[in-house]
Amino acid sequence: MNPLNSILVEGNLVRDPITKTLASGNQFCGFTLATNRSYKLNGETRETEVSYFDVETWSRLATACSQYLKKGRGVRVVGRLKQDRWVDQEGKPRTKIKIVAEHVEFKSQKDEEPGKPGSLSDQIMDEIEETEGAVVF
Numbered sequence: 001m002n003p004l005n006s007i008l009v010e011g012n013l014v015r016d017p018i019t020k021t022l023a024s025g026n027q028f029c030g031f032t033l034a035t036n037r038s039y040k041l042n043g044e045t046r047e048t049e050v051s052y053f054d055v056e057t058w059s060r061l062a063t064a065c066s067q068y069l070k071k072g073r074g075v076r077v078v079g080r081l082k083q084d085r086w087v088d089q090e091g092k093p094r095t096k097i098k099i100v101a102e103h104v105e106f107k108s109q110k111d112e113e114p115g116k117p118g119s120l121s122d123q124i125m126d127e128i129e130e131t132e133g134a135v136v137f
Contacts, residue, residue, distance in 0.1 A: 007099055009053050010076040010107075011035035019066035029062035031055050031069060033077065054098040055079070065104055074107030 011033035020028045037049045055077055057065045069075065079101040088094050 005080045006078070007081055008076065008078050009033060009035060009055075009099065010074070011053070012074050013069055013071050014052065016071050017066055017069050019062070027059055027062040027066070029057045029066040029069075031065070033075065053077075054096070055101050056082075056098060057101045057104065061101065061104060065101075068106060076105040076107065077101045078103040078105075 014032045014034045017029050017031040019030075022028060031054075033053045033055060035051050035053070037051070039047055039049070041047045077099060079099045081097055082100045084096045084098070086094055
């Protein structure tokens with residue numbers, strides 16, 4: 001049996017993405033999403049909890065993300081969790097869990113009308129229809 005490792009997160013980028021081209025020629029794009037969860041405390045006071053998720057994309061999906069994402073842009077990410085492990089300079093074991101994206105959906109911006117000729121969504125869809133991962137609106 002193959003264990004399930006899948007996650008869906010929707011939020012906004014907290015800073016512009018970081019892009020790199022590795023020596024192998026493979027493209028990397030990393031960004032951080034913030035998600036908000038509101039709830040009532042004791043049935044009266046409304047509280048907001050913010051969570052941050054580091055996301056990495058690779059290959060053609062990374063190219064599309066690096067080209068079209070920027071701070072504040074809304075996205076929905078579907079992918080898998082990956083845990084990195086290392087030993088820090090003080091000899092202490094450290095871990096970090098991040099999302100490796102398999103699908104990224106760009107949310108429409110307020111000043112953009114989806115389907116309007118020349119809109120960003122139309123441009124992206126024309127350019128990356130056969131992307132390894134998926135980038136959709």
